[in-house]
Amino acid sequence: DIVLTQSPGTLSLSPGGRATLSCRASQTITSNYLAWYQQKPGRAPRLLVYGASRRATGVPDRFSGSGSGTDFTLTITRLEPEDFAVYYCQQYDISPQTFGQGTKVEIK
Amino acid sequence: QVQLQQWGAGLLKPSETLSLTCGVSGGSFSGYYWSWIRQPPGQGPEWIGEINHSGIATYNSSLKSRVSISVDRTQDQFSLRLTSVTAADTAVYYCARVATTSCCSYFDSWGQGTLVTVSS
Numbered sequence: 313d314i315v316l317t318q319s320p321g322t323l324s325l326s327p328g329g330r331a332t333l334s335c336r337a338s339q340t341i342t343s344n345y346l347a348w349y350q351q352k353p354g355r356a357p358r359l360l361v362y363g364a365s366r367r368a369t370g371v372p373d374r375f376s377g378s379g380s381g382t383d384f385t386l387t388i389t390r391l392e393p394e395d396f397a398v399y400y401c402q403q404y405d406i407s408p409q410t411f412g413q414g415t416k417v418e419i420k
Numbered sequence: 421q422v423q424l425q426q427w428g429a430g431l432l433k434p435s436e437t438l439s440l441t442c443g444v445s446g447g448s449f450s451g452y453y454w455s456w457i458r459q460p461p462g463q464g465p466e467w468i469g470e471i472n473h474s475g476i477a478t479y480n481s482s483l484k485s486r487v488s489i490s491v492d493r494t495q496d497q498f499s500l501r502l503t504s505v506t507a508a509d510t511a512v513y514y515c516a517r518v519a520t521t522s523c524c525s526y527f528d529s530w531g532q533g534t535l536v537t538v539s540s
Contacts, residue, residue: 347526356514356530357465363524400464404518404525408480409467 314338316401316412324420331388333415335401340381345405348377348386351414352397360399361386388417422447424531426515428500432538438502442515442531449473449496453518455527456489456500458511466511470518471498505538512536 315338323331335346343364349357359368361377364384374389388395396419401412428440442454455470469479471489479487483502491498502509512533519528 344524345526347524349527356516356533357527358530359526359528362519362526362528366524368528402465402527407478408482411464411466413464 313408314341314403314406314410316403316410318399318401318412318415320415321413322416322418324418325391326420327391327393329391329420331386331391331395331417333386333388333399333417335379335384335386335412337382337384337403339406341403341405343380343384345403346377346379346384347402347404348375349400349402350395350397351400357400391417393419422517422529424515424517424529426513426531426534428513428534428536430535430537432505432536433540434506434538435504436538438505438509438513438536439499440513440515440534440536441497441499444496444498444517447517447529449493453520454491454498455516455518457514457516457527458509459514459533460508460511465514468500468502468513505536507538510536510538 317336319334346364348361351357365377398414398416423446426442450473453470456468457465459465471477477489486503488501515531516527517529
């Protein structure tokens, strides 16, 4: 199985700050099949980015994805209060589809 | 906008069978794959398996011997069965739609989640 390792585990930032989240795959995956999700407590994950860099419908442009091969990044500029949550990367390239263990973005 | 509504028993004893159903409304049922995903407390999600409207299913090999996913095209529903549950199966279970475009595949719509607790 492809293992997705996310870092850091927790990111403590202030509103207005910039968050850089990393997702590293145990083997090369096709960028088309790398997605990012946001999850808030008690809620289902919400799709933010697919195809490594394509924002989902309705997602603010302060969210951006990049990367290829084994290294992918989600960047959140100008953190808003509603952005403090847990973020997961996920690959759909090689079955079984797998998720990372998550990065929590918390208020400093 | 598509909506996924799921239901099923939330408390099971060890060795019992988990059974959940997900109903799809507000969008097309055919032409998509439909997945089950679970998330143990404090952990990342785990893909369980998926099925298309024709009933072709694939499963995570880690659960393959115990899991089955079925579809009811007449009701736009799909269901999950997981046999011989143990405490390790305690998790929030989600149904989700798989969107597949010309470029990409991803989970674009999710059910509300069902907490399933396995305890004697």
